Amino acid sequence: MLFDDYQAPSPCRLRLDGGALVRNYEKLSSFSGGETGAAVKANGYGLGAREVVERLSAAGCEDFFVAHWGEAAQIADLVDPQNISVLSGIQEGDMEFAVGLGAKPVLNSPLQVKRWRHMGGGLCDVMLNTGMNRLGISEHELEPGLLDGLDIDILMSHLASADEDTLQNEEQLELFMEMNEQITARRLSLANSAGIMLGEEWHFDLTRPGLALYGGIACEDLQGEIEQVAFPEAQVLQRSIIQEGDLVGYNATFTADRTMQTAVISIGYADGYLRAFSEKGSAIWQGIRLPVLGRVSMDMVILDVSDAEDLNEGDWVAMDYEPLSASQLSGLSQYELLTGLSDRFQRIWHD
Numbered sequence: 001m002l003f004d005d006y007q008a009p010s011p012c013r014l015r016l017d018g019g020a021l022v023r024n025y026e027k028l029s030s031f032s033g034g035e036t037g038a039a040v041k042a043n044g045y046g047l048g049a050r051e052v053v054e055r056l057s058a059a060g061c062e063d064f065f066v067a068h069w070g071e072a073a074q075i076a077d078l079v080d081p082q083n084i085s086v087l088s089g090i091q092e093g094d095m096e097f098a099v100g101l102g103a104k105p106v107l108n109s110p111l112q113v114k115r116w117r118h119m120g121g122g123l124c125d126v127m128l129n130t131g132m133n134r135l136g137i138s139e140h141e142l143e144p145g146l147l148d149g150l151d152i153d154i155l156m157s158h159l160a161s162a163d164e165d166t167l168q169n170e171e172q173l174e175l176f177m178e179m180n181e182q183i184t185a186r187r188l189s190l191a192n193s194a195g196i197m198l199g200e201e202w203h204f205d206l207t208r209p210g211l212a213l214y215g216g217i218a219c220e221d222l223q224g225e226i227e228q229v230a231f232p233e234a235q236v237l238q239r240s241i242i243q244e245g246d247l248v249g250y251n252a253t254f255t256a257d258r259t260m261q262t263a264v265i266s267i268g269y270a271d272g273y274l275r276a277f278s279e280k281g282s283a284i285w286q287g288i289r290l291p292v293l294g295r296v297s298m299d300m301v302i303l304d305v306s307d308a309e310d311l312n313e314g315d316w317v318a319m320d321y322e323p324l325s326a327s328q329l330s331g332l333s334q335y336e337l338l339t340g341l342s343d344r345f346q347r348i349w350h351d
């Protein structure tokens with residue numbers, strides 16, 4: 001490729017606080033008591049799986065959970081592949097790749113158990129369905145002998161509503177304990193980020209936080225405990241003056257009611273800054289709040305910069321993207337806000 005010795009300048013960047021990531025891990029780990037793994041699927045929730053895995057490994061994290069086999073391959077040189085769990089399970093077409101890579105499938109159905117056994121087995125994980133009815137082996141499928149002789153590392157289940165105060169959490173816990181009595185595994189695991197805060201009974205040998213590692217406030221009890229990790233920033237492309245009555249952006253959803261100063265910045269819905277922030281979101285520059293005017297475009301957002309006289313073309317503004325408040329403002333989940341961050345961002349880690 002032409003110019004491949006150079007990194008093209010990017011007008012949007014994601015500032016990533018590696019220190020905050022590690023402090024969030026340590027905090028969740030102290031709440032968990034026992035071992036604490038990390039969900040790093042979807043490119044480490046949008047932050048960059050390799051950087052996340054390197055930092056968490058250095059902080060003592062040993063178990064990593066991904067969704068796809070390709071995601072396991074992306075980090076397989078950084079950790080022992082036998083400490084990577086592939087949550088999507090194993091289909092016929094995955095077998096060769098899986099065996100070659102050496103990561104663990106999370107067996108989700110009796111058919112997957114049979115398939116894995118047929119291939120000679122090897123270390124694996126197993127998912128039980130305790131009430132979410134997404135992936136996992138259900139109670140009625142757990143026939144005597146189904147899992148006998150399998151070398152199961154992590155026997156797990158997943159909580160559907162850990163972020164809520166609901167009876168479902170107790171029900172899933174009880175069913176998990178009942179089902180795992182008949183199964184031999186090295187370790188048991190039930191809790192995601194919010195599940196950690198439900199209490200000790202939910203912790204078992206290993207917890208599996210994702211969202212909270214990356215700064216998401218997964219439940220009320222984590223407020224004040226978790227630090228923001230990802231900070232999207234965008235460069236000012238142009239600054240203008242508009243007059244009373246002038247229309248702004250696609251479909252002219254904003255009309256100036258006075259003379260205003262505007263700035264176009266380089267971030268848009270193709271970067272994961274979705275149209276839910278139209279007329280609602282804001283950026284910050286030197287402590288000054290700069291509201292979004294009109295609709296978010298694919299690559300750009302128009303800001304009211306009337307209060308920021310010294311802001312110029314080429315300057316960088318920080319988007320207001322604190323996960324919990326941005327979620328409340330936009331109606332998007334904190335998960336969507338993070339995992340949607342595009343690969344157009346230059347990701348810049350600091351400690």
Ligand SMILES: *Cc1c(COP(=O)(O)O)cnc(C)c1O
Binds near residue numbers: 158194210218
């Ligand atoms: C994504 C995922 C997690 C992490 O959940 P968070 O809510 O992000 O903490 C844990 N376990 C499984 C099975 C998952 O799919």
